[in-house]
Amino acid sequence: MKDVFRRLVSDFLSTIVFLVIYLATDNVILATAVAIIGAIAQVAWSRYKGQTLSYMTWASLGLVIVLGSLTLLTHDPRFVLAKPAIGHVAIGIIMLKRGWMLRYMPPVVSETIPEYVTVAGYAWAALMFVLAAGTVAVAMTGDMKLWAFYISVVLVGTKLGAFAIQYAAFRLIVGSRIRAAARA
Missing domain, CATH: 1.20.58 (Methane Monooxygenase Hydroxylase; Chain G, domain 1)
Structure with missing residues (x-):
């Protein structure tokens, strides 16, 4: 990590x-x-x-x-302000590869809920595209303070929030599947 x-x-x-x-x-x-x-x-x-x-x-x-x-x-600062958007689009394209997240998951997750991990990988790709669009929209305003806030707070906060939601969801689903398998 x-x-x-x-x-x-x-x-x-x-x-x-x-x-x-x-x-x-x-x-x-x-x-x-x-x-x-x-x-x-x-x-x-x-x-x-x-x-x-x-x-x-x-x-x-x-x-x-x-x-x-x-x-x-x-x-014109808008050129340099758009750079993070290009990076997010590139990362989003890479994340469109089916199953890319599986290698980053602990074995209990990748073996128990691989289908959810694949869906989450596509959700991360979509998130990258949305964040890229937001970056371009903010960059086009030319407002440096807004851009600085967006880059340092919104982009980072959104990714941390998405990670926390994914962690909690995977933990609940894996736990549920393991309990169901133990009962069976």
């Missing part, structure tokens, strides 16, 4: 850096420039350490450079 969170932070580090710099300075151009430099430095450091970089890391770097450069050239 710790590895998953570390990987997510790594994949979205440039967005985190952008958000922190923007909130500290209220300067979109500075935050964008620092995010671009930070993303390049992160990849350079990883390559220097001999690490193999994931597709997501390279894609994130490309998005930061392209969208960040467009923001710097046009002084």
Whole structure:
């Protein structure tokens, strides 16, 4: 689990850096420039350490450079604000693969309720698409404070809430199935 969170932070580090710099300075151009430099430095450091970089890391770097450069050239923050939406769409597409969640589940869950895990995987994909649409809608307003709130509170809170609901539902369903099997 710790590895998953570390990987997510790594994949979205440039967005985190952008958000922190923007909130500290209220300067979109500075935050964008620092995010671009930070993303390049992160990849350079990883390559220097001999690490193999994931597709997501390279894609994130490309998005930061392209969208960040467009923001710097046009002084329009909406380009860089849309980056998290692109990431959510990419993740949502990956989550459309049938049964993708099964490998992340404990054996008792994947063996007892695989059909529910598959449905939950599709629900997570749908959630990613909805969050991406919300990110684009908020980015199009150009309101940096609203975007910062949406990215840091709404996106994170929604995912944590969905995870908690899934955990509780799976726990109830697995428990019910195990009790039913014991009675039979």
